[in-house]
Amino acid sequence: MSEKITPCISHKERVAERGVMHIRGSLAIPRTLSAVSTLLATRRRKDALLFVVLFSALLGLTPLLILSGMTVGFSLVFGILAVLLLTISIVRWPSLSLFVVAGCVFLVEQEPLSTPILTDNLYIFHWPTQLEGFVERPIGVLIFFSLAFWVIHLLAKRRRLLRGGALLIPFSLFMLCVIGGALYGLASGGDLKIIVVEIRPLWYLFISYLMAYNFVTRKGHxxxxxxxxxxCAGVKALQGLYIYLIALHGDLQGIDTIMSHEESFFFAALLLLIIILCLCHRYRPQLFAALLVAPAVLVAMVANQRRTDYVALLVGVGVAWVLVFLIRPKARKSLIVGLLICLVLGTGYVIAFAHASGTLAEPARAIISVFNPAASDVRDATSNLYRIYEDNDLKYTVKQYPLGLGFGKPFLQPQPLTSIFPNIIDFDPYYNYVPHNTIYWIWADLGPIGYFALWFLIGAIIVRGCIIVRRLRDPYFQVVAIYIVAVTFMEVVVAFADYQLFFFRNVIYLGLLCGILVKLPILDQQEQQKSQEVLANESTHGVSTPPPPLVGSRNA
Known part of the structure; x- marks a missing residue:
């Protein structure tokens, strides 16, 4: 019977073998770095070539562009040129479209203002006169084109197509109800043009969610x-200061609003972000930048005179406080003390300035006027009465059409809204189709099934967001998740009173935030893996573990 012979390896041979393996590993690092540098150099050459081609083409087309501008107008020519450059950029850098869409939402008004401020006349959410009547808006074309190109890009690389994320089922259920409401409205005599107008913002909500979920791939995004x-909030605040202090000379007498309705919501959202960053003590560069623009934002928000956004901000801050209280046990004592101080100061301010005059008292008057407007405040009292009539009309419509009215048809008005505002159609051509209360709007048009689908979607966002907040490890991601959950509550508050689900900027912003929210756990895992790899590399190649001595050296 033969015995298995185990070779005897001396200690010096083992040391020598480890030394050779260490040398091979150290030699592999320069090779990897060389390959990476080669790829980067190739990418830089391609980018330089693309720039040269674009510059040459632009230089060659300059005479033709000048001629075209003299014929059809320079604004249209510049717009077409900007679209071409943007298209090329998106083809080269697909994720750029996410920030282009976000920038448009933050900066550009949906409709022109009474005081021009440049951004309100950019053709992003509406077409120029020459192109009016097109079924889709420029912002919708941009989002759809970006998603379509991304799908083609994935097909070319034989990768999985668009991913839906954890909120795909709630979004799909709601969109199925929207499609059903559109088909039923069309079949029962609804106006096709009005149907398109009504479902467009809800469609934007869905595709912006898909866009953010698929295009956000790292923490830097x-x-x-x-x-x-x-x-962008700083830019809009400066525009608000220009209108208030220069164009209107600080006089708001007889002025309903100086900027768009949704601008106040974005201002309130920025103030909420500042509060969350302060509570969590995270990423101070953004906190300092937000604090820098906060004074201008506060003045512009007060001058814009949108009452509901103050209430929404209070709700958002309350939600954020509860979430921070749950995830930071060590800070609970200071959170409670801070809450009590803010409640005392806030209550004292509202009581002291509820019936005062002046800009400083505007937030207090606005909060009180939502529930109990002063007898002398005709504007707020009339606005409240209009909304009461509107809500009663919507409830009456629900009783008459228990399964839903369908899109494209006016809701019933046993209490005519024209009895309050006789010329309302001159200011709002869709006043009898889309009410201020866009929560009841969905209820009246889609019936109980669509109403349930809407609340199921909202509930899914909130519940999923709270779960994500508890599970995340990255502190900055926790700040983002808390912010998104709180903003969702704010959206609901404003949706009950001020067209929130009908304005393009608001629904696109909510969709982008939802996409970011459900992508956070994936990015959090990536960050944890990177941290573990860094720690592993440090423990393997760190100074504390010196390389073994080479064969033939004095230490061998």
Missing amino acids: IRTFFWLAIL
């Missing part, structure tokens, strides 16, 4: 998104 939100 989220930080860039919120940098954009902060900087």
Whole structure:
């Protein structure tokens, strides 16, 4: 019977073998770095070539562009040129479209203002006169084109197509109800043009969610998104100061609003972000930048005179406080003390200035007027009465059409809204189709099934968001998740009173935030894996573990 012979390896031979393996590993690092540098150099050459081609083409087309501008107008020519450049950029860098869409939402008004401020006349949410009547808006074309190109890009690389994320089922259920409401409305005599107008913002909500979920692939994308939100809020605040202090000379007498309705919501959202960053003590560069623009934001928000956004901000802050209280046990004592101080100061301010005059008292008057407007405040009292009539009309419509009215048809008005505002159609051509209360709007048009689908979607966002907040490890991601959950509550509050689900900017913003929210756990895992790899590399190649001595050296 033969015995298995185990070779005897001396200690010096083992040391020598480890030394050779260490040398091979150290030699592999320069090779990897060389390959990476080669790829980067190739990418830089391609980018330089693309720039040269674009510059040459633009230089060659300059005479033709000048001629075309003299014929059809320079604004249209510049717009077409900008679209071409944007298309090429998106083809080269697909994720760029996410920030272009976000920038448009933050910066550009849906409709022109009474005081021009440049951004309100950009053709992003509406077409120029020459192109009016097109079924889709420029922002919708941009989002759809970006998603379509992304699908083609994935097909070419034989990868999985668009991913839906954890909120795909609630979104799909709601969109099926929207499609059903559109088909029923069309079959029962609804106006096709009005149907398109009504379902367009709900469609934008869905595709913007898909866009954010698929295009956000790393932590830097989220930080860039919120940098954009902060900087654009500063720009809009400066525009608000220009209108208030220069164009109107600080006089708001007889002025309903100086900027768009949704602008106050974005201002309130920025103030909420500042509060969350302060509570969590995270990423101070963004906190300092937001604090820098906060004074201008506060003045512009007060001058814009949108009452509901103050209430929404209070609700958002309350939600954020509860979530921070749950995830930071060590800070609970200071959170409770801070809450009590804020409640005392806030209550004292509201009581002291509820019936005072002046800009400083505007927030207090606005909060009180939502529930009990002063007898002398005709504007707020009339606005409240209009909304009461509107809600009663919507409830009456629900009783008459228990399965839903369908899109494209006016809701019933046993209490005519024209009895309050006789010329309302001159200011709002869709006043009898889309009410201020867009929650009841969905109820009246889609019936109980669509109403349930809407609340199921909202509930899914909130519940999923709270679960994500508890599970995340990255502190900055926790800040983002808390912010998104709180903003969702704010959206619901404003949706009960001020067209929130009908304005393009609001629904696109909510869709983008939802996509970011459900992508956070994936990005959090990526960050944890990177941290573990760094720790593993440090423990393997760190200074504390010196390489074995080489064969033939004095230490061998």
